[in-house]
Amino acid sequence: MNGLVGTVILLAAASAWAGAADSGRLKVELVSATGSLQPGRPLLLGLHFELQPHWHIYWRNPGDSGVPPQVRWRLPPGFQAGVLQWPAPERLGSGSVIDYGYQDSVLLPVELQTPGNLAAGASVTFAAEVSWVVCSDICVPGKAELTLTLPVRPAPGERSPSQELFQPALAHLPKPMPPAWKAEAKEEKDAFVLTILGAGGADASFFPLQADQVDNAAPQTVTAVPNGLRLTLRKSELLLQVPGSLEGVLTLGPGRAYAVSAPVRPLPGP
Amino acid sequence: MNKLGIAAAMVVAAVLAVPAQAARVGDKAPDFAATDSNGVQRTLSQFAGKYVVLEWHNNGCPFVRKQYNSGNMQKLQKEWTTRGVVWLTVISSAPGKQGYVTAAEENGYLKQMNAVPTAALLDPAGSLGHLYDAKTSPHMFVIDPAGTLIYNGAIDDQPTPDPASVAGAKNYVAQALTEAMAGKAVSVSTSRPYGCSVKYPD
Numbered sequence: 001m002n003g004l005v006g007t008v009i010l011l012a013a014a015s016a017w018a019g020a021a022d023s024g025r026l027k028v029e030l031v032s033a034t035g036s037l038q039p040g041r042p043l044l045l046g047l048h049f050e051l052q053p054h055w056h057i058y059w060r061n062p063g064d065s066g067v068p069p070q071v072r073w074r075l076p077p078g079f080q081a082g083v084l085q086w087p088a089p090e091r092l093g094s095g096s097v098i099d100y101g102y103q104d105s106v107l108l109p110v111e112l113q114t115p116g117n118l119a120a121g122a123s124v125t126f127a128a129e130v131s132w133v134v135c136s137d138i139c140v141p142g143k144a145e146l147t148l149t150l151p152v153r154p155a156p157g158e159r160s161p162s163q164e165l166f167q168p169a170l171a172h173l174p175k176p177m178p179p180a181w182k183a184e185a186k187e188e189k190d191a192f193v194l195t196i197l198g199a200g201g202a203d204a205s206f207f208p209l210q211a212d213q214v215d216n217a218a219p220q221t222v223t224a225v226p227n228g229l230r231l232t233l234r235k236s237e238l239l240l241q242v243p244g245s246l247e248g249v250l251t252l253g254p255g256r257a258y259a260v261s262a263p264v265r266p267l268p269g270p
Numbered sequence: 271m272n273k274l275g276i277a278a279a280m281v282v283a284a285v286l287a288v289p290a291q292a293a294r295v296g297d298k299a300p301d302f303a304a305t306d307s308n309g310v311q312r313t314l315s316q317f318a319g320k321y322v323v324l325e326w327h328n329n330g331c332p333f334v335r336k337q338y339n340s341g342n343m344q345k346l347q348k349e350w351t352t353r354g355v356v357w358l359t360v361i362s363s364a365p366g367k368q369g370y371v372t373a374a375e376e377n378g379y380l381k382q383m384n385a386v387p388t389a390a391l392l393d394p395a396g397s398l399g400h401l402y403d404a405k406t407s408p409h410m411f412v413i414d415p416a417g418t419l420i421y422n423g424a425i426d427d428q429p430t431p432d433p434a435s436v437a438g439a440k441n442y443v444a445q446a447l448t449e450a451m452a453g454k455a456v457s458v459s460t461s462r463p464y465g466c467s468v469k470y471p472d
Contacts, residue, residue, distance in 0.1 A: 064405040065467035067429050097405050097467040133332070133431060138368045139466045141332045141431040211462035237294050237403060238422060238460040 023142045025134045026051045030126065030146035031107070033166040035158030037124065037150050040116035045148065046107045047071065047084070047130060048165055054136045056101045059089035061209055063099035063216045067133050069108070074127040078115025085109045087172035088249050088257035089207060098216040099135075100207055107169035118152045125149045174249045174257040182228075183262035185246045190235055192246060194262055197228035201252040206231050206260070208248040212238040242266045293402045293411060295459045299419040302398050304360070306389035307376040312358065319415045321355040321450070323443060325387065325425075326362065326399065326468060328369030328407035329379055332431035333465035337408060338383050340436040343425075347386045350447060359387040362399030367469035369407065370394060396470040406465035412446045412456075421446040423461030 026049055033044040047069070049057055058066040073081045085108060089100040118124070131143045151158070177183065181198030192214070194206060204222045208214040218234035233246075246262045293299055299322075301314045314322065325343070328334055337343040347357050361376065363369035371379065376390050393399055402411060412421035426442055428435035446456045 062464075065465060067431075067464055070430075093467060094472075095470060096400060096403060097470070099467070131430070131432070135466070137469070138330060139332055139431075212460060238462065240295065240460055 023134065023140065024052070025055045025136075025140060026057065026132070026142070028130055028132070028144055028146065029162075030128050030130075030148040031162035031165060032148060032150055032160045033109075033163060034156055035150070035160040035163075036153040036156065037114055037118075038153060038156060039118040039120075040114060041156075043112040043114050043150075044109060044166065045112060045126065046109045046162070046166065046169065047128070047146075048105070048107045048162065049102070049132075050105045051103055051134065054103075055134050056092050056099070056103045056136070057106070057132050057134050059100040059102070059207070060084075060086045061100060061207070061211055063091075063101070063211075064093070064097045066099050066101065066135055066139065069130060069132040071110075071131075072129040074129070075112070076124055076126075078117070079124075079126070080113040082111040082113075085111075085173055087169055088174055088251050091205065096217050100216070107165050109166065109169055109173070120152055120154045122152045123149050124152060171255050172257060174259040177258045177260060181258075183260050185262040185264045187242055187264055187266045189267070192233045192235065192264065194231045194233060194246060194260075195225060195228060196230075196250060196260065196262075197225075199229055199250065199252060199258075200224075201229070201256070203251075203253045204229055204231060205251045206233060206246075206248050207251070208233075208246065210243070210247065212236050213243055213246060214248075293419050293422055295419050295422050297419060298417050299411070299413040300401050302401055304391040304393055304398050306391050307373040307380070308389070309373065310389065312389055312391060314413070314417070317356045318417060321350075321415060321447060322413040323350065323355055323357045323447075324402065324404075324411040324413070325357065325359045326404045326407045326409040327359045327390075328361070328363055328466055328469060329371065330368040331407045331466035334407050336431050336433050336436060337425060338385070340433055341384075342436050343408075344383060344385050346441070346444060350444075351386060351388055353451075355447060357387040359385070359390040360393055360398055360404070361390065362393040362396045362404060363469040364396065364471035365394055367471075368466075369469055394471075396468070399468050399470060404463075404468050406463045407468060408465055409463035409468070410443050412443060412450070414450055420450055420456050421459055422463075423458075424463045424465075427461070429462070429464035 029048045031048050037043045058068045092099045126148045128146045133141045183196045186193045215234040215236050221232040223230045250260045251257045303313045408425045414420045426439035428439040
């Protein structure tokens, strides 16, 4: 019986890799924030993933398992794509394996530089080869070739049918820390103590950008300190050298995510 | 009473297994006892004086299938066991979860895939997995003849399920064994293991 179930799963994995765009587990679409593009002006596109219940994809640091989605662009001459931008993730999984990723739906925005010499009235087609691993109890890789065509107009104004997807996505991107805040980390034997002065809120989580600094599965202890908060982050078993700084995203509740870079004060040497 | 006693013992074992006495590079690798797919009891200490590789495995995971369908994992097993390394495949999938196999199913799989580990350890309770804090399939550990953990991490530097990535990958296990056997320091001794989560019991 168990063998049978295994066979069905393996076949599904193989066919998804062969190139089904709507895998049944997720739908992915290349979308634009605007209905047209203007020569020489930045253009905001995005990869919009919609996931079936109980399935998830991964953040740029996926945590203990999984891998983040990847994109390879095929752009007309003169266009250049920036890096994918990543809204704050959530903690997923249970027990000793904890991942960082997205359920339900997520838009990964990306800014494109456009050339100045495009003729008004022309149309431009963008192609993106997107690959991902989507997981629930099992993981299934997928791959799709996506295209999007936009008209060139001298002035903006044309609405995009996907416009309303961008506002919430941009709101969930980590913002720079307010200048009045101060982040610092202190090394202890088994942990880093991250103090953020200026920040408040009981619902704080830290998502590390690097895979080998913080133990993903360990609970993060949050305590209030005068005018700020303190998180105790257990060190990863994979950490061999104390990093110069902890880089990551601090979330303080829905829509409140900040990019944190905290210099690390190491333990006194032996 | 007996059942309760067993349940209590399992809770104690789980509590003892989770906190971080886990495997850290440079420390002594924790000893274990586990039963292989031929019913033979294996311990780490019985292999003292030899290099030991631990390979976490799940035959349905696309990251594992990348290594096995390409023949890469079998090639590594063959090459290194020929050179005296003990290669232990470990299956920590719980019954009912992906990758769980009976002893007979595992022996059938090894034969079908031409896999040649020294032994395949069946760990359906996840205790060996928790002892080493194995996160993914694959997740690789290398232990030197003195019993010290010298590598903990990914199989290679290509974190993708794409089979095309096997050719040209830098294999961290082969590199660690090669360097250690030549008396050199292991240049990459930890890396983020990538793959499917280990399917531990809930």
